[in-house]
Amino acid sequence: MNPAEFWKNFRLGEELGISGAFTYNGLRRFYELRNLDQPDEVFEVIYNLAVGIERLLKIAVVLLEHAEDVDQEDLEKSLITHNHLDLLHRVRRHVPINVAGPHNEFLKLLATFYKSHRYDRFSISSITDPQKERDALCRYFSKQLGLELPKPGSLIGTPNDARYKKLLQKVVQTICRELYRIIWSRADELNLYTYELRRGSKAETIFLGEADTPAENVLWKELLLFFMNTKTTSGYLKFLRGIPALDFDPALVGDYLDCFQSDAAKALVVNELEHLHEELEGKGERFHMIEVIGSPDVYFDDEDEDEWLR
Incomplete structure (x- = not known):
């Protein structure tokens, strides 16, 4: 096994476990939330999902794009990005992936959060718009479910409805399972075992199980x-x-x-x-x-x- 094969087999395999852990933690934390009104709680959910899915996308990109004639340094530099949709487009250039509008919009939400909202509170302009990630998530639920969510600051707050939990789990798992399918298929073509998951791990639950928090x-x-x-x-x-x-x-x-x-x-x-x-x-x-x-x-x-x- 040469260094490139070792890298893609073992190091990216470790990344797969890390990706699954972040993603599982995000879904689990969202299920625990009683409402969507606390900035730290919503931030924790979106941050974990953004990191987990970004890393999963990058594993797929490396397996699909890396070859002997590819400039290693250029490839690695191209991975210094937090744009989930751009990474998805790179995957799509090589293989079909069965994700649709709701999934693309959620990936856009994650990318916007990671690029802008993540550090927005360090800017004085945030005093007029303090809960951008919460508002973005609520707009997403409102559009996908055809609902009008309570406005921020209302007396009842924004309860974390079971419909939001079901939608988020379905969207995230569809994205992750499609990417995992691509990773498995490409690794198999390369005679690698990047797709292997530790039994009982959070990654196994996300990519192969149901990630069924109610259960x-x-x-x-x-x-x-x-x-x-x-x-x-x-x-x-x-x-x-x-x-x-x-x-x-x-x-x-x-x-x-x-x-x-x-x-x-x-x-x-x-x-x-x-x-x-x-x-x-x-x-x-x-x-x-x-x-x-x-x-x-x-x-x-x-x-x-x-x-x-x-």
Whole structure:
């Protein structure tokens, strides 16, 4: 394997994982949002999606354009761009790609964000138009869904409707899967394995799975019900049941459950956790036991299982 093949096989393969992680994080964060009114939250979503899809486009461009007679330095310089549509056009010059108007408009939104809105708040002109990325995203949803979204500053804000979540996931996954299909096909032609994905990775979920955030939420809820209601036992379950619960407020169960699906919700509850910990005696021993939970390097003896094995 020569240096160029090594580069395209391994380094671009690593980039594929990075691209998938950014894209997954953007979709996951959008699903968590209760509304579209907080600049930092909307920025986080669009930034992750912009970076993830841009890197995916560049992988496809390199695999399609790089050859022995191509000037390596010129090719690398041409990749110093954040224009998603230009990168898409470069892909289209070589292969057909099945993306349409809604996908192209979303790529344009990402490119505009990355080129202009990303640093716009460092300009004094931003005082008259403080939420450009939020407004751009809302205009996109309004056009694609034929809806009139609440105006910024309205009393109800802009709730993150399930229709917005469904549309964004569908558009992003269509773009990503089309590009991944092209990457797979071109890598196969070159006898490379750039398309390989680590099992269980975010990239695998985005490019080969459903990236089904609602289903992921069903999973933690079902697991929670299992832990609460199972009558079976094991060494691990005995260990968990042997740790006394903290005195959280039953009236705030809804807030606590929200911690399983939202990082923002965790931030609201962590102060209460710290207060409860301050009132504990022997905190060190408790922290040690808590640290054990979920550790991959811990094995719990199960007397019933040992008896069965005999």
